[in-house]
Amino acid sequence: MSPLYTFSDLRPPEETLDPADWEQFRKFAHGVVNDTISFLATLRERGAWAAMPEEVRASFNEPLPLEPAGAERAYADFVERVRPYPNGNLHPRFWGWVQGTGTPVAMLADFLASALNPHMAGFNQAPALVEEQVLSWLKELMRFPRDSSGVLVSGGSMANLIGLAVARTAKAGFDVREHGLQGYHGPRLVFYASSETHGWCRKAAELLGLGNSALRRVPVDANYRMDLEALRVLIESDRREAMQPFCVVGNAGTINTGATDDLGALARVCRNENLWFHVDGAFGALTRLSENLRGIVDGIEEADSLAFDLHKWMYLPFEVGCVLVRDAPAHRRTFAASQTYFGDSDRGTIAGGLPFADRGIELTRSFRALKVWMSLKAHGVKKFSRLIEQNVAQAQYLVERIGSEQELELLAPAPLNVVCFRFHPLQSSEPRLNSINKELLLRLQESGVAVPSSTVLDGKFAIRVAVTNHRSRRADFDALLATVLKLGEAIASDPVASEAACG
Numbered sequence: 046m047s048p049l050y051t052f053s054d055l056r057p058p059e060e061t062l063d064p065a066d067w068e069q070f071r072k073f074a075h076g077v078v079n080d081t082i083s084f085l086a087t088l089r090e091r092g093a094w095a096a097m098p099e100e101v102r103a104s105f106n107e108p109l110p111l112e113p114a115g116a117e118r119a120y121a122d123f124v125e126r127v128r129p130y131p132n133g134n135l136h137p138r139f140w141g142w143v144q145g146t147g148t149p150v151a152m153l154a155d156f157l158a159s160a161l162n163p164h165m166a167g168f169n170q171a172p173a174l175v176e177e178q179v180l181s182w183l184k185e186l187m188r189f190p191r192d193s194s195g196v197l198v199s200g201g202s203m204a205n206l207i208g209l210a211v212a213r214t215a216k217a218g219f220d221v222r223e224h225g226l227q228g229y230h231g232p233r234l235v236f237y238a239s240s241e242t243h244g245w246c247r248k249a250a251e252l253l254g255l256g257n258s259a260l261r262r263v264p265v266d267a268n269y270r271m272d273l274e275a276l277r278v279l280i281e282s283d284r285r286e287a288m289q290p291f292c293v294v295g296n297a298g299t300i301n302t303g304a305t306d307d308l309g310a311l312a313r314v315c316r317n318e319n320l321w322f323h324v325d326g327a328f329g330a331l332t333r334l335s336e337n338l339r340g341i342v343d344g345i346e347e348a349d350s351l352a353f354d355l356h357k358w359m360y361l362p363f364e365v366g367c368v369l370v371r372d373a374p375a376h377r378r379t380f381a382a383s384q385t386y387f388g389d390s391d392r393g394t395i396a397g398g399l400p401f402a403d404r405g406i407e408l409t410r411s412f413r414a415l416k417v418w419m420s421l422k423a424h425g426v427k428k429f430s431r432l433i434e435q436n437v438a439q440a441q442y443l444v445e446r447i448g449s450e451q452e453l454e455l456l457a458p459a460p461l462n463v464v465c466f467r468f469h470p471l472q473s474s475e476p477r478l479n480s481i482n483k484e485l486l487l488r489l490q491e492s493g494v495a496v497p498s499s500t501v502l503d504g505k506f507a508i509r510v511a512v513t514n515h516r517s518r519r520a521d522f523d524a525l526l527a528t529v530l531k532l533g534e535a536i537a538s539d540p541v542a543s544e545a546a547c548g
């Protein structure tokens with residue numbers, strides 16, 4: 046068979062994706078930067094969220110572009126049709142789910158990371174040292190030993206999955222990597238997490254072949270913290286039933302209410318029962334940055350593995366999470382796989398090997414470490430600590446304001462930065478309250494005034510405000526409550542709206 050292409054096809058000019066005219070590109074790029082800075086500087090002048098007009102939605106059915114439209118055209122499309130319609134998490138009055146806002150310095154770091162475009166499996170390069178440096182700083186902040194291991198990943202779900210994977214490999218009692226769980230006739234591997242644990246836990250149980258039923262959901266107390274007595278009883282009864290407990294997952298900041306389990310007590314249970322202790326500290330772990338708040342997560346430093354996000358309560362742009370593993374060899378044993386084309390060498394580009402590939406699932410990784418490294422240098426830990434404290438104080442302010450309004454009801458303790466409440470006009474049944482508050486939340490989001498999200502606590506629909514936002518000011522919370530009261534009263538007093546809400 047003759048080759049598809051021959052040397053004679055390589056006639057100049059050969060093509061590239063670099064601009065033909067760098068000066069022209071420089072001008073274009075400066076324009077993009079200027080424009081983006083203006084966009085960020087005027088965030089407050091726009092709503093927190095805007096529903097997309099139908100014609101904009103429909104415009105995303107364009108045919109595949111075969112011919113070039115040019116970078117200017119592509120950028121104009123972004124400005125017209127994408128930039129006005131994000132989910133809103135960069136706005137000062139966005140408190141939905143638990144999402145960080147992003148920061149200007151980290152935005153530039155992401156730009157620089159893409160410009161350098163290093164392959165972050167490892168290699169003999171400065172970017173790998175940047176990630177190792179970031180990991181040592183994070184270990185120091187979390188009081189993990191210097192010789193523990195870690196890796197930056199896409200986010201909390203991935204970080205938690207990795208922690209649980211190491212737990213499974215370390216505690217299975219057989220070579221789970223070689224044999225897997227198919228046809229395994231030993232005792233059933235089970236692990237424990239409170240019923241308030243985030244949905245990553247079920248996904249991880251399923252992906253690791255343990256199965257959803259291996260996740261033993263432990264009930265919580267009135268403060269939404271794991272009931273330790275219930276945990277002990279469950280472990281004991283599972284052992285009696287010839288199951289093999291291998292891990293307990295503790296929460297530092299639950300998604301629903303911001304509750305933190307008694308991590309010190311969980312660490313003791315794990316030590317006594319020879320179980321792996323994993324902590325999901327997606328946002329709560331970041332309270333370690335504050336001298337005033339870190340007592341909340343006492344015991345976190347005793348975890349065998351700890352997952353947390355820097356794109357939540359360190360406000361960095363997506364995606365960046367971290368997992369730390371106390372036993373570095375156990376971490377490596379879970380993921381290391383020799384690749385013959387990546388031979389070991391102490392010289393040349395591959396010197397040092399691919400350590401990050403041996404700590405997780407991904408081989409090719411982005412330079413997400415740069416935004417952490419630059420942000421910590423630019424702002425310093427103390428600034429982040431003050432911002433986290435500011436968010437907790439704002440949440441407490443909101444709690445106080447809710448307490449002083451007759452038609453508002455706090456639905457759960459708010460120990461950290463998550464506040465769950467509802468509009469509660471007098472003499473309303475539970476189903477009607479749920480309907481009113483569901484409708485109220487949607488109208489609130491659609492008004493563009495603010496974006497909280499929701500949860501259900503003991504069957505009660507709650508408006509949930511999770512404050513991981515460095516742009517929020519006290520007046521923003523006043524604006525939220527004023528709008529909640531106004532919308533709530535309008536819905537409750539309008540029989541049509543109330544009826545629709547019930548539907």
Ligand SMILES: Cc1ncc(COP(=O)(O)O)c(C=O)c1O
Binds near residue numbers: 201243298300
């Ligand atoms: C407590 C908790 N754990 C895990 C996660 C999942 O993190 P990610 O969205 O970064 O995957 C979240 C997300 O909000 C969370 O709040």
